[in-house]
Amino acid sequence: MTDSTIRTRSDQRRQADRAESQETSEEDEREREQCPECGGRLVSDAEHAETVCADCGLVVDEGEIDRGPEWRAFDAAEKDEKSRVGAPTTNMMHDQGLSTNIGWQDKDAYGRSLSSRQRQKMQRLRTWNERFRTRDSKERNLKQALGEIDRMASALGLPENVRETASVIYRRALEEDLLPGRSIEGVATASLYAAARQAGTPRSLDEISAVSRVEKDEIARTYRYVVRELGLEVQPADPESYVPRFASDLELPDETERRARRLLKTAKDEGIHSGKSPVGLAAAAVYAAALLTNEKVTQNDVSEVASISEVTIRNRYHELLEAEDGAPA
Numbered sequence: 001m002t003d004s005t006i007r008t009r010s011d012q013r014r015q016a017d018r019a020e021s022q023e024t025s026e027e028d029e030r031e032r033e034q035c036p037e038c039g040g041r042l043v044s045d046a047e048h049a050e051t052v053c054a055d056c057g058l059v060v061d062e063g064e065i066d067r068g069p070e071w072r073a074f075d076a077a078e079k080d081e082k083s084r085v086g087a088p089t090t091n092m093m094h095d096q097g098l099s100t101n102i103g104w105q106d107k108d109a110y111g112r113s114l115s116s117r118q119r120q121k122m123q124r125l126r127t128w129n130e131r132f133r134t135r136d137s138k139e140r141n142l143k144q145a146l147g148e149i150d151r152m153a154s155a156l157g158l159p160e161n162v163r164e165t166a167s168v169i170y171r172r173a174l175e176e177d178l179l180p181g182r183s184i185e186g187v188a189t190a191s192l193y194a195a196a197r198q199a200g201t202p203r204s205l206d207e208i209s210a211v212s213r214v215e216k217d218e219i220a221r222t223y224r225y226v227v228r229e230l231g232l233e234v235q236p237a238d239p240e241s242y243v244p245r246f247a248s249d250l251e252l253p254d255e256t257e258r259r260a261r262r263l264l265k266t267a268k269d270e271g272i273h274s275g276k277s278p279v280g281l282a283a284a285a286v287y288a289a290a291l292l293t294n295e296k297v298t299q300n301d302v303s304e305v306a307s308i309s310e311v312t313i314r315n316r317y318h319e320l321l322e323a324e325d326g327a328p329a
Helices: 003-033 076-082 116-133 137-156 160-175 184-198 205-211 216-230 239-249 254-270 278-292 299-306 310-326
Strands: 042-045 050-053 059-062
Touching: 137 160, 137 184, 137 205, 160 184, 160 216, 184 205, 184 216, 205 216, 239 254, 239 278, 239 299, 254 278, 254 310, 278 299, 278 310, 299 310
Parallel strands: none
Antiparallel strands: 042 050, 050 059
């Protein structure tokens, strides 16, 4: 018998053994999925830690591992208090929320005050924990910038999705090396301004600069640079997107808000909005709509809410009414 014949027969035996082993494992798997008494379907009862037959009710296995929490909660507040699962990751924190935070209170798990020696130890742990969280200049940069974004967004009343988008834009600017020659606060403010416009909840440059630590001109310059370099798609601000906020701040009814939207729509159809400040047009539309619906609102009131001059409101106000009168019925 030649060596090739021996190898062929050996390979055939190995293949036969593998096929037999596979058939055995498949058969065992089917047996585990079927009831040994009636052949019915097996289901897992997590509440009683048992595996039972759905047809005849036979308990096939008991004492299964309970992978749920070892505690019970009877309301949402108690569940949140006892849960030990951390918050989801977020781009609004420089470490995406994955690091450990040491509480500032010098108390143990039972609420008892720590001794002097333990307090010193915890203070050292806090110091080293802070150092480890910001290990290099990039993380220190992110920590400062994201803190600024969160502060400004809170002051402007912007929602969480805008803060998240602004954080992503700033991270991209940092990765693309756009910060040299520009301040951290300037790029952070420009990122928030772009994110607000992308989300359809824009704020004017005057409002942004009022809560920022940099000047209005620097914000505008940095914003144009960031949008151009990152290729962000930012549509021109729509005057109608400012109307709900102005109307809400002035406590005007829905009828006035709808009338202001109609005035702005007519202005777009007539083409008088081109080259005009969207904030000025929105403020003038709100003022004109308030007069048309017999609401007591002064130009000064609208000026304070919109952070725009009364002269601008008067000029745009007359243009809107002329467009309304000249529009076809």
